[in-house]
Amino acid sequence: MSHLTSIAAVARNGVIGADGDMVWNIPEDFKHFKRTTMGHPMIMGRTTFEGMGALPGRRSIVVTRSPEYVPNLTKGDDVVVVHSLDEALEEVAGEDAFVVGGAQIYEAAMDEVTHLLISEIPLEPEGDAHFPTIDPKHWRESDRDPRDGFTVVTYERREA
Template sequence: MKISIIVAKAENNVIGKDNQLIWHIPADLKYFKKVTSGHCVIMGRKTHESIGKCLPNRLNIVISRNSEYQGYERSVIANSLTDAIEVARQNGENEVFIIGGGSIYEEAMSLADKLYVTEIHDQFVGDTFFPEVSSENWVEISRFEYPKGENSPYAYSFVNYISK
């Protein structure tokens, strides 16, 4: 099973503030939906709660160390990233997506086979960060650039990496 990470991050690696995304780019949301639909998504409790529901057409696995945590209807609760990946494997998934937040991304970087990164070409003040994507560990395999304009207040790129 392939382990993938999908993230939207600023140039300074900020991914959020106060448990929310800082930017709104409709094309990125469509990309996220297209890439992850039909697959399992793994996220931390705070990310799950910030979304406010289970993502449709995906098995939603939520990591929480609180054994009492229930999550939203149709979510599966796991107590660690390792357990969450095992649930996905037992479900017959061929690719699982780690969708956040910061500490889950940090832990998943050494396990991931592929990164789907939306790079927002701006810097933001935030309190949650994505780990540095090092060329020692990752090879860029594709990049699509989009300018700032009527569809987005920011220039951005969809960039894919595979692990070395």
């Protein structure tokens, strides 16, 4: 069975970004993100894609409402542009895939994902992008892994 996992770095106050960018720099969390997502497709919004670009070893599924959006690519980039979350889910059907942001995509995918992989960041920065509330009625914490400067917490969807 394939899994769809939202992976995010989330501050104590729920902030995941400001002005289309991250508001902290924790190299060990970036390494965790790279190791975890390597070889798997990643679903993201256009702004998130434009911020991170095409990442080697991973297919980027970019969701945009703009019918004329064409990403700036270089040779070898593995990028697919779609116009809805449903189209993105069709692109990754049968594969273990990750939802990597931003806030609108996390919110739209919340009912579709089977797991949450949250790097809890012990900060309370100002920001305009927030991760959706993790409702304990729907999610149970299955693992907590303290790291240097953050904690990786895994949640699994509760059975209905």
